[in-house]
Amino acid sequence: MNRVLLADDHPMIGAALDVLLRGTDYELVGRARSGADALAQVQRSKPDIILLDVNMPDGTGLDVLRELRQTRRPPAVVLLTAGMDDSQLLAADGLEPEGIVLKTSDPALLLDCMEQVRKGESWVDPEIAERTRQAKERASRAPSLTPRERDLIDLVRQGKRNRDIAAELGVTEGTVKVYLHAIFDKLGVDNRTELAMRAAELLGRPV
């Protein structure tokens, strides 16, 4: 039997996977509802495979995956997701999980994926693979930004005001405004809200 840990904060998913794995070669050895809980349970229950939801409180699935990549003999990771934005797709691509399954795809694909992973191979949902390819394309098309402009976008994304940004970058508020307008023009965004919301896509990297 392959030991499986499920990390997903939604009760319906947990109960459903519990039922789905019954009578298979997989034994559900634990359930975690947060990122921190998942890491603790990995230490305790030593699973072979961890089914990891991407969006969880107290540490996302990607945070957990990042941590696990630092450990010796980590379990195989199958990311379970109902949808990822560009930055998450790019981050996941960089972390190379053994499997990625869309919750909205045919549920049979999860068992197919787990089977491949069990054999030591990797399996990525075709839709996720295509969206990752598109995200990489968009990232490569992202206009070139100076390091200072990238810093400024990061600060805008954090919801900081011009005054705070100016203090942090050691410039005047007027200079921040000038920078922002140059960035708006360069990236074709209309305002700072749009800039903050599209920061990951525009920077071409996860934030």
Place this chain on the structure above:
Amino acid sequence: MFKYQSGRVIALGRVILAALFLVSIWFDQSQPAQAPERTYGLLFFYVLYALGIAALTWRNWWLDARLAAPAHIIDMAVFTGIVFSTNGYTSPFFLFFVLPLLSAAIRWGWRETALTATLLILLYLSAGLLVTGTETFELQRFVARSGHLVILSALLIWFGMHQQFTRLFIGPDELDRSLGRDEDPAIQALRLAMEASHAGCGALVLGEERFVGMCLSGGAARSLRIEGVLMHDPAIGLALFDIDADRAVTRRSDRRYRLLRSSRLLDIEALREIGAAQGLISAVRTGTEQGWLVLWDIPDLSLDFLELGDELGRAAGAILERGALLLAIEQGAAARTRLSLARDVHDSVVQFLAGAAFRVEAMMRGSSTGAQVESDLKELKRLLIEEQGEIRSFISALRRDRELELAEAVEELKALASRLSRQWSVDCEVTACEKAASIPIRLQLDLQNLLREAVANAVRHGGATRIHVGVDVDDDRLELLVKDNGSGFAAGSDEPPTEPWSLKERVDRAHGSLSLFSKPGCTDIVITLPLVGAPA
């Protein structure tokens, strides 16, 4: 007739003072003390000159600007002559001293006023010295009057300095009172400028080399597009112009007038195209844009409109800035609401359907191996009906176009508690204070989600059988107290209670706070949420 017409006021004042002085000397047998023929001649020509200046400049701001400095010098020269010829104690020269001083204070600034005062005092002292020793000269009166002149000069210099800091300023509060919130900010700014200047037509264009904006003419608004550079000299932000006469006046940084050809200064073709032959153009700057305010068909255009235009340009910038700020706030609120709704749908509907699909897959696999799936199907049916109810109440809340009274919100929470009681086989009760409060839609959705989460936590992790939810309001906060009889969040007596993360995350997103008091057999969760500031 005299609003924004300081040129007229100065010209009229000059005429009245000249005539009054001539009449008073005519009736005063003791005057003029020196050179009577030349004094009468000087005064007679001065009256004619004053009438001429008034007639020429009454409706001509260009000549007013052109003649301002020469007329000022002539006024001072005449003053010196009068002091020289009417040095007796009955001399009403004092009036003539006031005219150039006031003119300088009104037209220019404190520096010109100070310069005029210094020159006048020096001229007065020189004229006084010239008549020293004559029988009509009184030293004591001369010294006293010199003192009066110095004091009056100091007052007018202060007035000139103070005037620069008492310009029209339109702050956000004043704008809120005077302007509607729904109108396009560009039209608001234009209407305000047109009303203040009594202009029949106006345009507000924004851009750098391609200006887009509005034109208001005869009460009708039309959009406007101007290609090119409207003002050739970017350093100049304000001018009066007369395209037909090819004239323009602007101010230097030292506030002195600068006379120019309008064809050299402005894109006269663009102005002619919008029908602005004679009027005022003022720069408009906001934090993100810059452009021009053009006003024409102004009945009594005068040099004062240079000052007014500066203020109107700044007011227009403030209105546009305010409009942009309100738009950004609205967009931000809409974006937050959109994201929040997307998250709710993702967290509930998408996750539920995904879970249901996994269960169906499990049942299909089970049935293929001959397993009984009837109980699983019943369970799935129950879950689907419950979820349907949740989605229905979610949609009802979204459809509502007003905030709820606290009593209404509590009734909905009670209905939800009743459903949750059946779902989790638990005794769940909601009670509330009888205070009045308005509950925004977003807050009500958060309350419902928090209640679902709290009940699920209490039953699943604490094995609770009784849950009591209390709702209270205090000023601008709502307090939700969830008390259950479960085993609590504490894993062991030596360990601190673990936080209910899913609840904490929801509370954080709603800008609230959560406190947890947990021991075996009793868990209290106190959630405080802001009543105001929650997006609708």
